[in-house]
Amino acid sequence: MLLQNNPGKRKTPAVLVAQSGVLIALALVFSYVEHLIPIPTPVPGIKIGLANLVSLTGLFFLHPAQVFIILVSRILLAGLMFGNMSTIIYSLAGGVVSFLIMYLFKRLKLFSATGISMLGGVFHNLAQLSVACIILSSTSLLMYLPVLIIAGVVSGLLIGTVTELVSKTVQKNFYS
Amino acid sequence: MSSRPISLSKLSKNNLILFVCLILVAGVLYPLLNRSGSEGSVAVIEIDGEEYTRVDLSQDTVFTVPTPAGINTVKVSNHEISVESADCPDKICVNQAAIHQSGEIIVCLPHKLVITVITDTAKESEEPQIDAVTE
Numbered sequence: 001m002l003l004q005n006n007p008g009k010r011k012t013p014a015v016l017v018a019q020s021g022v023l024i025a026l027a028l029v030f031s032y033v034e035h036l037i038p039i040p041t042p043v044p045g046i047k048i049g050l051a052n053l054v055s056l057t058g059l060f061f062l063h064p065a066q067v068f069i070i071l072v073s074r075i076l077l078a079g080l081m082f083g084n085m086s087t088i089i090y091s092l093a094g095g096v097v098s099f100l101i102m103y104l105f106k107r108l109k110l111f112s113a114t115g116i117s118m119l120g121g122v123f124h125n126l127a128q129l130s131v132a133c134i135i136l137s138s139t140s141l142l143m144y145l146p147v148l149i150i151a152g153v154v155s156g157l158l159i160g161t162v163t164e165l166v167s168k169t170v171q172k173n174f175y176s
Numbered sequence: 177m178s179s180r181p182i183s184l185s186k187l188s189k190n191n192l193i194l195f196v197c198l199i200l201v202a203g204v205l206y207p208l209l210n211r212s213g214s215e216g217s218v219a220v221i222e223i224d225g226e227e228y229t230r231v232d233l234s235q236d237t238v239f240t241v242p243t244p245a246g247i248n249t250v251k252v253s254n255h256e257i258s259v260e261s262a263d264c265p266d267k268i269c270v271n272q273a274a275i276h277q278s279g280e281i282i283v284c285l286p287h288k289l290v291i292t293v294i295t296d297t298a299k300e301s302e303e304p305q306i307d308a309v310t311e
């Protein structure tokens with residue numbers, strides 16, 4: 001069910017805009033909640049990635065371009081509201097790379113949402129670590145790599161599991 | 177619908193394989209990249225990839241590190257080094273716990289500042305320096 005394509009009816013521009021707006025707002029709230037509750041972690045930069053719920057669920061129901069626009073808008077807005085230029089760069093790197101990986105593996109149909117989400121989490125962290133290494137022009141951060149892989153897997157598991165539950169409800173209420 | 181349980185269980189099996197593989201990769205990388213463990217004696221402070229100074233962890237001191245992007249106040253006390261205050265926007269470096277084992281690092285990304293604890297007897301650095309410079 002999760003992996004079936006749901007083209008649905010062709011959406012009018014108005015529906016697309018309204019739907020994207022609501023989902024950007026939802027993702028923004030997730031970013032804000034996460035920003036409000038900092039979790040003490042051994043390595044800075046680890047987070048659950050609640051906003052990824054929107055991108056991941058979106059991948060199963062919406063056109064990937066729409067999901068991508070929602071993702072980038074959310075990152076830019078969240079960065080302007082409670083971040084700064086450097087947080088935008090890190091978030092964009094992580095967000096875009098994990099989106100591409102998740103889209104690729106969704107197309108490959110090898111894994112369910114949980115697996116796709118784990119890969120997304122891991123690659124999100126890999127991308128951010130790479131950007132950090134480039135900005136610092138130092139490889140000392142590489143010692144964080146194993147911890148960041150584990151963190152990506154764990155947050156991916158959480159987000160993926162929730163996504164599978166959410167997708168069932170969305171499927172039932174909007175696509176059947 | 178009848179084929180769903182089979183395909184789903186196949187997917188969960190793939191998920192499990194992926195999970196184990198990712199954990200294995202992390203497990204293999206961990207000993208390769210993490211050289212911490214032994215008690216460190218010197219901290220190297222780098223700004224933008226260039227070494228700025230070295231400090232001896234046995235001497236308690238508080239000093240400021242002026243980087244092109246802002247100022248970090250570094251504190252050495254009790255054989256541990258930490259960032260006491262900084263004018264960076266995220267304060268991640270300030271919130272990090274004090275470090276003392278060799279290989280441990282504190283990073284201030286906005287200021288491009290990296291503090292690494294090393295053991296100077298291990299001669300991990302290219303040029304064997306006799307002593308740290310304390311100011």
